[in-house]
Amino acid sequence: MFWSARTAFLAVAPSPSPSPSPPESGRELEDAQTSMSNAAEWVDENWQEWLAAGLRIAFILVVALVLRFVVRRMITRLIARMARGAVTGPGRALDGLLVNAERRRQRSEAIGSVLRSMASFIILGTAALTVLSVLRIDLAPLLASAGVAGVAIGFGARNLVTDFLSGVFMILEDQYGVGDVIDAGVATGTVIEVGLRVTKLRGDDGEIWYVRNGEVKRIGNMSQGWATALIDIQVGYQEDLDRVRKVILTAAERMGSEEPWNETLWEPVQVLGLESVTGDMMVVQVQARTMPGKALAAARELRWRIKRAFDEAGIRIVGTVVAPAQDQSPVSDPSSAVAPPSALGNPMSPQSLAASPLPGAQQGPGSPGQQK
Numbered sequence: 001m002f003w004s005a006r007t008a009f010l011a012v013a014p015s016p017s018p019s020p021s022p023p024e025s026g027r028e029l030e031d032a033q034t035s036m037s038n039a040a041e042w043v044d045e046n047w048q049e050w051l052a053a054g055l056r057i058a059f060i061l062v063v064a065l066v067l068r069f070v071v072r073r074m075i076t077r078l079i080a081r082m083a084r085g086a087v088t089g090p091g092r093a094l095d096g097l098l099v100n101a102e103r104r105r106q107r108s109e110a111i112g113s114v115l116r117s118m119a120s121f122i123i124l125g126t127a128a129l130t131v132l133s134v135l136r137i138d139l140a141p142l143l144a145s146a147g148v149a150g151v152a153i154g155f156g157a158r159n160l161v162t163d164f165l166s167g168v169f170m171i172l173e174d175q176y177g178v179g180d181v182i183d184a185g186v187a188t189g190t191v192i193e194v195g196l197r198v199t200k201l202r203g204d205d206g207e208i209w210y211v212r213n214g215e216v217k218r219i220g221n222m223s224q225g226w227a228t229a230l231i232d233i234q235v236g237y238q239e240d241l242d243r244v245r246k247v248i249l250t251a252a253e254r255m256g257s258e259e260p261w262n263e264t265l266w267e268p269v270q271v272l273g274l275e276s277v278t279g280d281m282m283v284v285q286v287q288a289r290t291m292p293g294k295a296l297a298a299a300r301e302l303r304w305r306i307k308r309a310f311d312e313a314g315i316r317i318v319g320t321v322v323a324p325a326q327d328q329s330p331v332s333d334p335s336s337a338v339a340p341p342s343a344l345g346n347p348m349s350p351q352s353l354a355a356s357p358l359p360g361a362q363q364g365p366g367s368p369g370q371q372k
Contacts, residue, residue, distance in 0.1 A: 056134050064127035071119045079112035107178075110171045110196060160197070162214035167196035170213060176221050181293055183220035184211050226266055227295035231286040231302055232275055236316045239282070244315060245271050248286060251309040255302060264294045269302065281318045 082104075132139055154161060171194065176182045180191045182201070187209035189201035199216075201209040235244055252269030255261050267289040275283040286306075290298045310317055 053134050057131050060127050060130050060134070064123050068120055068123045071123065072116050075112055075115045075119065079108045079115075082108050082111075104177075107171055107174065107194065110167075110194065114168055114171070114196070159212075159214060163197040163212050166213040166216065167194075167199075170194075170216075171196070175219055176224075180221055180223035182222065184216045185218055186215060187211055223292040225292060227290050227292050229288040229290055229295040229299035229302065231288075231299055231306075233284045233286060233303075233306060234281050234318050235284060235310075236318050237277075237280050237282055239315055241274075241282070241284075243313070244284060247309050247313045247315060248284070248306055251305040252286075252288070252302060255305050261298065261301065264291050264298050266290060 129139065132142070170176070176191055176199075177194060178191050182188070182191060184199070184201070187201050187203065189203040189207075189209055191199065192202050192208070193200035195213075197213060199211045199213060201211060203209060233244075233248070248271055249269065256265045256268065265288055269286060269288045272285045272287050275285040277283075286302070288295075288298055288302060307317065
């Protein structure tokens with residue numbers, strides 16, 4: 001009975017898997033050895049190329065960083081020297097009148113920032129493309145994608161690009177700077193800040209205008225070069241013109257020799273001649289070339305001195321004759337106190353007869369005439 005149960009258990013239990021044969025184990029070991037030997041041969045064949053590529057990449061990065069540092073330092077020194085001196089003459093590339101230190105500082109900082117950014121972009125961009133070519137990465141799809149992205153960004157942000165480019169050329173050409181009085185078309189005022197995208201102006205009433213550089217189509221700068229003050233002086237027709245000219249030039253010469261007008265007046269005052277002649281007066285025109293932005297002040301001071309010189313010389317200044325003020329009260333009419341004539345004043349008029357009582361109505365019903 002025990003034997004039959006053992007036989008049944010052996011019949012039901014699964015038979016163990018056969019162990020791998022020695023030839024199959026040897027084949028797997030040989031495959032692993034072959035793979036390892038192939039990998040070792042591949043590494044042995046390519047490690048020199050990898051090392052050379054790594055060294056080339058490291059060399060490219062080191063050269064790019066050193067070149068970027070040197071270029072940025074040169075630009076910084078150049079801009080600092082331009083900010084300190086900033087003395088330009090006719091015919092130079094950056095010709096313009098730098099009127100104060102703030103203008104020089106802001107213009108120099110803007111130019112330096114643009115040049116440093118451009119240098120960094122060019123140097124690092126060239127280094128990145130060179131590294132990708134060393135790694136054997138195809139640059140054609142990358143450049144095509146970058147071109148499409150650049151076109152899309154250019155269309156989407158064309159106003160921003162226009163403002164930036166206009167600001168760059170405006171700063172490089174020194175069209176205006178801090179402290180200049182300009183007419184930008186859309187606004188007029190004194191420049192208080194110059195940026196690559198926006199220019200800040202302060203108007204005559206104290207308001208601040210933010211003008212985008214791309215919106216400026218024309219600029220009138222009243223603070224560059226020199227300014228001209230024109231003065232019209234009206235004298236009597238009988239005055240001696242030579243004497244008038246001499247008095248004007250004497251007063252102008254005295255003004256030009258005093259502070260601060262000796263720096264404001266850049267040239268001797270000129271008497272241009274007669275502007276117009278009428279029956280009772282002559283107009284003499286005087287011109288003075290002044291420092292930018294000082295024409296109005298110089299014209300006021302010159303008028304003041306010429307008036308005092310004319311008073312001392314006995315020269316009469318004439319102008320438009322102003323009629324004396326007349327009494328606007330109405331003139332009294334003698335007949336205004338007389339009452340208007342009345343129709344009842346004439347006893348024979350129809351109105352007077354119609355208003356007179358009837359003859360029979362003059363006596364009442366109880367009067368003595370009726371009793372008779």
